[in-house]
Amino acid sequence: MYxxxxxxxxxxxxxxxxxxxxxxxxxxxxxxxxxxxxxxLSQLPLGYSDQQQPGEYRLNYNSQSSYYxxxxxxxxxxxxxxxxxxxKLWSVNKQNGSIEFNEALSEQKPLAIVGxxxxxxxxxxxxxxxxxxxQYIDPYYAQHRENLFIVAVNxxxxxxxxxxxxxxxxxxxxxxxxxxxxxxxxxFVIQSGSEAGRNVLEILSSRIPLHIVTAEQEQExxxxxxxxxxxxxxxxxxxxAQLLSHRLNHQQWNRIAQRCLSCGNCTMVCPxxxxxxxYDEPALDLTGSTHIRQWDSCFTAEHSYIAGFHFRKETRxxxxxxxxxxFAFWHEQYGRSGCxxxxxxxxxxxxxxxxxxxxxxxCQEPSCYVDG
Amino acid sequence: xxxxxxxxxxxFASCDGCQLAFLNMGxxxxxxxxxxxxxxxxxxxxVAPDAEVDIAFVEGxxxxxxxxxxxxxxxxxxxxxxxxxxxxxxxxLQALRNLADGEQWLNELYPQPQYIQSxxxxxxxxxxxxxxxxxxxxxxxxQQIKQVVTSLLLGASPLQSKDKICLECKRQQxxxxxxxxxxxxxxxxxxxxxxxxxxxITAAGCGALCPSVGRACYGCYGLADNAExxxxxxxxxxxxxxxKAIAQKLLLFHSHEDALRRAAENMSETQEAFNGQ
Numbered sequence: 001m002y003x004x005x006x007x008x009x010x011x012x013x014x015x016x017x018x019x020x021x022x023x024x025x026x027x028x029x030x031x032x033x034x035x036x037x038x039x040x041l042s043q044l045p046l047g048y049s050d051q052q053q054p055g056e057y058r059l060n061y062n063s064q065s066s067y068y069x070x071x072x073x074x075x076x077x078x079x080x081x082x083x084x085x086x087x088k089l090w091s092v093n094k095q096n097g098s099i100e101f102n103e104a105l106s107e108q109k110p111l112a113i114v115g116x117x118x119x120x121x122x123x124x125x126x127x128x129x130x131x132x133x134x135q136y137i138d139p140y141y142a143q144h145r146e147n148l149f150i151v152a153v154n155x156x157x158x159x160x161x162x163x164x165x166x167x168x169x170x171x172x173x174x175x176x177x178x179x180x181x182x183x184x185x186x187x188f189v190i191q192s193g194s195e196a197g198r199n200v201l202e203i204l205s206s207r208i209p210l211h212i213v214t215a216e217q218e219q220e221x222x223x224x225x226x227x228x229x230x231x232x233x234x235x236x237x238x239x240x241a242q243l244l245s246h247r248l249n250h251q252q253w254n255r256i257a258q259r260c261l262s263c264g265n266c267t268m269v270c271p272x273x274x275x276x277x278x279y280d281e282p283a284l285d286l287t288g289s290t291h292i293r294q295w296d297s298c299f300t301a302e303h304s305y306i307a308g309f310h311f312r313k314e315t316r317x318x319x320x321x322x323x324x325x326x327f328a329f330w331h332e333q334y335g336r337s338g339c340x341x342x343x344x345x346x347x348x349x350x351x352x353x354x355x356x357x358x359x360x361x362x363c364q365e366p367s368c369y370v371d372g
Numbered sequence: 373x374x375x376x377x378x379x380x381x382x383x384f385a386s387c388d389g390c391q392l393a394f395l396n397m398g399x400x401x402x403x404x405x406x407x408x409x410x411x412x413x414x415x416x417x418x419v420a421p422d423a424e425v426d427i428a429f430v431e432g433x434x435x436x437x438x439x440x441x442x443x444x445x446x447x448x449x450x451x452x453x454x455x456x457x458x459x460x461x462x463x464x465l466q467a468l469r470n471l472a473d474g475e476q477w478l479n480e481l482y483p484q485p486q487y488i489q490s491x492x493x494x495x496x497x498x499x500x501x502x503x504x505x506x507x508x509x510x511x512x513x514x515q516q517i518k519q520v521v522t523s524l525l526l527g528a529s530p531l532q533s534k535d536k537i538c539l540e541c542k543r544q545q546x547x548x549x550x551x552x553x554x555x556x557x558x559x560x561x562x563x564x565x566x567x568x569x570x571x572x573i574t575a576a577g578c579g580a581l582c583p584s585v586g587r588a589c590y591g592c593y594g595l596a597d598n599a600e601x602x603x604x605x606x607x608x609x610x611x612x613x614x615x616k617a618i619a620q621k622l623l624l625f626h627s628h629e630d631a632l633r634r635a636a637e638n639m640s641e642t643q644e645a646f647n648g649q
Contacts, residue, residue, distance in 0.1 A: 265538050280528075
């Protein structure tokens with residue numbers, strides 16, 4: 001069942017969420033989009049939209065626009081809120097000749113996040129697969145995930161780096177949401193996708209008028225989604241996973257290595273990348289230490305250092321590892337590709353390496369490439 | 373109880389900034405003093421350059437004949453030698469003179485050059501003696517010093533991560549200065565489009581200090597592991613920087629690093645950049 005609400009009435013939803021949750025949303029900060037605490041509608045980036053190109057990100061402002069959600073993505077979506085860039089895992093203290101380990105998990109207010117897109121939510125499902133696997137539940141991820149309340153937003157536009165339509169993950173949000181908003185010129189269409197979402201919608205209906213969606217509104221919603229589906233980039237319509245795993249010595253890997261900085265930015269902004277490392281921080285009084293988990297990347301030297309040996313020394317190998325894991329070996333691991341088409345790795349690559357273009361070159365028909 | 377490990381802090385050609393990382397600990401320095409005996413640290417008032425120690429921290433590059441003798445003596449007196457900072461690690465700013473004719477500079481800069489007793493080239497400590505551990509930075513941070521000292525006191529190897537600044541920057545959700553094009557702000561901010569940031573080739577450890585205030589990293593923490601300076605130099609050309617400016621950026625702090633030199637030498641006009649022609 002869909003309803004429509006006036007744009008100003010979104011404030012009522014923010015009020016409800018803020019009562020019980022730490023509520024975060026997409027705000028403009030330092031020339032880009034960042035998810036930060038939000039309580040007022042006026043904090044949302046009314047009139048702002050993003051323009052993204054390989055290695056380029058900029059925000060534009062239009063004072064005539066009535067849209068709050070025209071910025072598609074910033075460098076991060078939901079990932080840093082669940083899989084934290086730095087997470088204290090435990091601490092250990094020396095006491096009277098014995099050592100004592102202490103859990104670092106502490107009671108936290110549940111999180112509500114407003115503004116996530118279809119690509120973000122598809123990636124969230126991939127992270128769930130990784131961090132909530134059978135008996136191997138990651139308690140630090142699970143803590144925020146279990147009570148996470150998601151207000152998703154359908155995209156009404158795409159930027160040049162988007163390719164979710166070709167991965168099948170967008171632009172329409174299909175699952176993993178509690179509430180889903182579609183922004184129209186004058187209104188929001190709002191729908192629930194879970195028990196928790198229905199409950200919030202019911203509370204909302206007692207505070208503001210919920211209108212039945214008209215045929216015109218339904219049409220406008222569809223037009224927005226159709227417009228967002230018009231994307232200039234796509235992943236090749238070929239068996240990418242099989243082709244990549246048979247082309248580990250393709251010349252194109254060397255050409256990529258000419259440009260790739262091995263800086264790891266693509267993995268940091270990728271909403272599905274989950275690699276991390278752990279280290280200890282000893283206390284100065286030498287009575288204990290804290291064990292910390294930190295985002296890592298397959299592009300670091302340390303990441304490929306095992307038993308006194310760097311088994312991936314060259315940039316060519318680092319990039320190949322990332323791309324083949326994401327697009328080939330992820331299938332064996334999790335039953336699908338690890339890419340949801342958000343395009344962040346293209347925009348935030350300092351040298352503008354375009355993953356769709358590289359896949360195209362790597363997966364061309366055999367007659368066009370030289371293996372060796 | 374075992375005797376407390378003995379520590380010395382030595383200074384060579386440098387600005388003293390890295391030694392401040394010890395003094396800036398404040399009250400924590402007193403806590404540290406419960407676990408170590410600081411026997412030589414001129415800036416803090418202890419003078420015993422010839423004492424045997426467990427750990428010698430060395431700041432600065434080797435720049436004179438006397439420095440050469442002194443660094444060998446320190447090696448003999450110390451169980452472990454740890455360099456702190458860019459100067460000790462790779463020669464630092466003053467190693468820029470290695471790219472030029474030191475003799476000529478001496479004659480041009482000093483009215484009576486015969487009183488200056490410096491080597492034509494200045495060198496990192498590792499060019500003369502075995503170094504057990506290097507702490508990078510310009511200057512190094514108190515956090516790094518604490519990490520190294522506490523690890524050694526606990527009998528563990530100190531962490532040696534030379535990941536790129538980019539990882540540190542992204543973990544803090546900082547805005548990439550190399551990618552983001554400002555569209556609002558003062559005319560000066562708008563004029564600054566994408567910045568030539570050295571973060572993608574520079575070792576982490578500073579907490580992405582410069583990018584976190586919207587400035588480009590200028591590479592003071594030294595070259596990261598598996599860095600690609602030549603590829604970054606090509607990107608800077610795309611930003612409109614001329615070869616000379618790129619070479620100067622790459623070589624400012626760590627001109628002694630082979631990989632940086634090779635990348636800079638591949639840019640044309642590099643020689644002019646350093647000979648001021």
